[in-house]
Amino acid sequence: MQFLQPALLWGTLAIAIPIALHFWHQKKGKVIAWAATRFLFEKNQQSRRGLRLDQLLLLALRCLVVLTLVFLLSEPLFNSKSGAGTLQKIHLVQPDDFVVNNYRFELEKARRDGEEMYWLTPTTPAADELKVPLAERSAWNTVLLQKSLNQIAREGAELHLYIKNERLPNPLPFIQTPAKFRLHAVVDTLGKSIRNYRLVTDNQKLYVNASNRLATDSDDPAVTFAAQPIAEGTLRATIDLKNPLERKTAAAALRAFGEVYNLEIEVAEKENMARPSYVVVTETKPAAPQPATLYLVTNQAGMSAYPNVVYFPEKLTPQASSLVADGQLPKWLGEQLLDHWKIKGNPTPMSAAEWQTLFTPATRMAGNFSASTQQIIFILLLILVILERIVALTRNA
Secondary structure, three states: OEEOOHHHHHHHHHHHHHHHHHHHHHOOOOOOOOHHHOOOOHHHOOOOOOOOHHHHHHHHHHHHHHHHHHHHHOOEEOOOOOOOOOOOEEEEEOOOHHHHHHOHHHHHHHHHOOOEEEEOOOOOOEOOOOOOOHHHOOOOOHHHHHHHHHHHOOOOOEEEEEEEOOOOOOOOOOEEEOOOEEEEEEOOOOOOOEEOOEEOHHHOEEEEOOOOOEEEEOOOOOOEEOOOOOOOOOEEEEEEOOOHHHHHHHHHHHHHHHHHOOOOEEEEOOOEOOEOOOEEEEOOOOOOOOOOOEEEEEOOOOOOOOOOEEEEOOOOOOOOOHHHHOOOHHHHHHHHHHHHHOOOOOOOOOOHHHHHHHEEEOHHHHHHHHHHHHHHHHHHHHHHHHHHHHHHHHOOO
């Protein structure tokens, strides 16, 4: 059993109040001769002092009223033991070959036992096989993880999360998890020195070098490149903005980034379905985002479960955006492109304390069960109050 408001349990000390009043009531009063009170009936006065059975019952009822009230305000939550003693397990796996291979034994055992298994993607599909499908190979963020947890969590089930231990941008300060939650985070030591890259002009590689700096070079003996480039050729961009000044600003920022790193950029105002764009700057939220396209939604605040949809809460004007006024928009756009292409340096793993701070058990996920418990305790409190009043009135106490 747990309490959602455990600090209110200190209110149990309030039972000292009815106990103190009980003993004060037992104190023998001082008789004062006053002729005007002669007409009072003797039966309305207590015939004797000391402990009596009816007073002890009344004291017990009043103490129970106080304790029940404190118990009600503390919001108790009982652990469900449904399933005849069996614990249901749900597995959420990052669609990454290294993660799957590292935990293959545990995942294979879960499949044999018939336990639920899902991929950590925006659609959270069932992982019928441990072979990571190409369509599901995407990065994750805290918004996506929280959405997936909310979709697959079950009351009383134990959720296992399998992810790669790396530091990622966290748009959420914390992630609410079920009460029964286990994290399996593995550090990718094998792929630490492997660099993703994009081919730019003259078959040069755009990558992050050993000093964690963005560079363009045909070869670098200090790093190990991936077998295939993330992308190559001209970067097609669509700028779907109503304001001509914003369109001009976005196009200039993209071209500035391309000039610095020898990246050819083709800008259009309307997307050609025959030649889809790799970057779309728009003011409207995409209805069906394409995994290979980066969407930059301006003048809207929000967080997306899709890693390739980024919200920018300001207009692309010097008056509305400090990035535009300070000339930092090309740098920001470049960072979003690099994150989308997964071009990054050595991953920095998170510590156990950081993971513990990020994940917060959401005990209120069993809210319906807690509400029914509260109703039962409230009814019990009403019964105790009624009994206390009946005893107090009938015993003239």
